[in-house]
Amino acid sequence: MVDLIRETAFRLYQRLELREPQLTYLFLELTRRCNLRCLHCGSDCQASSTAAELTTESWCKIISYVAERFGRQVTFVITGGEPLVHPDLCAVAGHIASLGMRWGMVTNGMALTRERLAALCERGLYSITLSLDGQTASHNTLRNHPHAFAKVVEALAMVGDSAIPMKDVVTCVYPANLGELDEVAEILIDRRIPAWRLFRIFPIGRAASDPSLMLTHAQTWQLLDWIAERRPQLAKRGLKVNASCEGYVPFADDRRIRDQPFFCRAGVNIASVLCDGHITGCTNNDPTFFQGNILHDDLVTVWRERFASYRRRDWVAKTSCRSCPEVQKCNGGSIHLWRLGAEAPAFCYCPRPTAPSALDSGRGRRR
Numbered sequence: 008m009v010d011l012i013r014e015t016a017f018r019l020y021q022r023l024e025l026r027e028p029q030l031t032y033l034f035l036e037l038t039r040r041c042n043l044r045c046l047h048c049g050s051d052c053q054a055s056s057t058a059a060e061l062t063t064e065s066w067c068k069i070i071s072y073v074a075e076r077f078g079r080q081v082t083f084v085i086t087g088g089e090p091l092v093h094p095d096l097c098a099v100a101g102h103i104a105s106l107g108m109r110w111g112m113v114t115n116g117m118a119l120t121r122e123r124l125a126a127l128c129e130r131g132l133y134s135i136t137l138s139l140d141g142q143t144a145s146h147n148t149l150r151n152h153p154h155a156f157a158k159v160v161e162a163l164a165m166v167g168d169s170a171i172p173m174k175d176v177v178t179c180v181y182p183a184n185l186g187e188l189d190e191v192a193e194i195l196i197d198r199r200i201p202a203w204r205l206f207r208i209f210p211i212g213r214a215a216s217d218p219s220l221m222l223t224h225a226q227t228w229q230l231l232d233w234i235a236e237r238r239p240q241l242a243k244r245g246l247k248v249n250a251s252c253e254g255y256v257p258f259a260d261d262r263r264i265r266d267q268p269f270f271c272r273a274g275v276n277i278a279s280v281l282c283d284g285h286i287t288g289c290t291n292n293d294p295t296f297f298q299g300n301i302l303h304d305d306l307v308t309v310w311r312e313r314f315a316s317y318r319r320r321d322w323v324a325k326t327s328c329r330s331c332p333e334v335q336k337c338n339g340g341s342i343h344l345w346r347l348g349a350e351a352p353a354f355c356y357c358p359r360p361t362a363p364s365a366l367d368s369g370r371g372r373r374r
Contacts, residue, residue: 139194188230
């Protein structure tokens with residue numbers, strides 16, 4: 008009964024959000040250049056990207072426009088590629104700070120030094136997200152670099168020592184690191200990282216052609232079981248653990264693996280401007296969901312009038328999801344798992360495995 012009341016209240020809240028969408032986070036893909044060539048990269052990032060990139064002047068104009076037209080409550084998230092390889096990262100960050108607005112950054116940590124971190128903190132760095140994908144071998148394999156693990160662990164220590172208000176780590180879970188999550192948790196606790204999100208690698212970009220990186224349906228629920236079991240223990244030790252924002256699961260299961268129930272906010276509270284100017288929901292959305300280009304389209308108009316495919320989801324009724332008993336609740340799930348016009352998402356968490364699980368009983372199993 009308690010779950011039913013909570014779910015009913017959440018569905019009402021969700022409908023209100025969809026009725027009056029407010030831009031809360033704007034992701035800025037500053038560059039597609041990167042100092043790694045990760046096996047699972049969704050954007051095929053590399054050291055010398057051929058993608059056209061907006062100028063620093065253009066980024067500053069976009070930021071000022073957002074402050075003027077959407078208000079200064081919008082938070083910017085600088086991403087890539089790898090934002091630390093952009094020569095004017097500090098200039099862009101400083102412009103955001105000069106307007107009294109918050110900004111954060113997603114980085115692989117390879118180029119993070121104490122000096123660079125201090126410079127970014129001086130420019131108002133409010134949040135930072137790093138990636139740690141297992142122990143040495145599994146992290147280095149996925150990141151395709153022999154020193155990636157050592158570099159990110161060094162970066163984690165710097166970030167853990169910092170006064171940055173929000174700091175967290177994401178882990179891209181694949182078969183090689185599924186059994187290493189307890190060890191990753193210890194690394195994060197030792198370095199005073201307070202929050203951890205776990206993602207299942209999804210089949211886009213380079214990962215689409217490498218099935219060895221994909222968890223099976225059963226392995227995916229093994230991951231969810233692990234989260235459900237470990238969350239209370241790790242929270243007592245100062246590490247808040249959440250399943251990623253991807254993937255609808257039934258509400259009773261959801262509340263054991265996440266602080267907030269699943270709600271794909273792409274195009275509802277989140278938008279992105281890619282390095283070539285394209286406007287979309289999240290940076291990993293398929294190009295079929297692009298809604299315009301900042302070089303010739305007005306962002307306010309795009310936000311108000313062109314995000315129907317994200318908010319109405321009427322296209323879901325034309326897919327295989329239409330016959331699913333959960334479709335009225337999940338509404339197709341995460342946008343980044345779809346190509347508009349496809350018959351089905353790239354992955355679906357439902358149905359639950361029929362075998363008993365930690366999520367079914369609310370009690371974990373030791374592994």
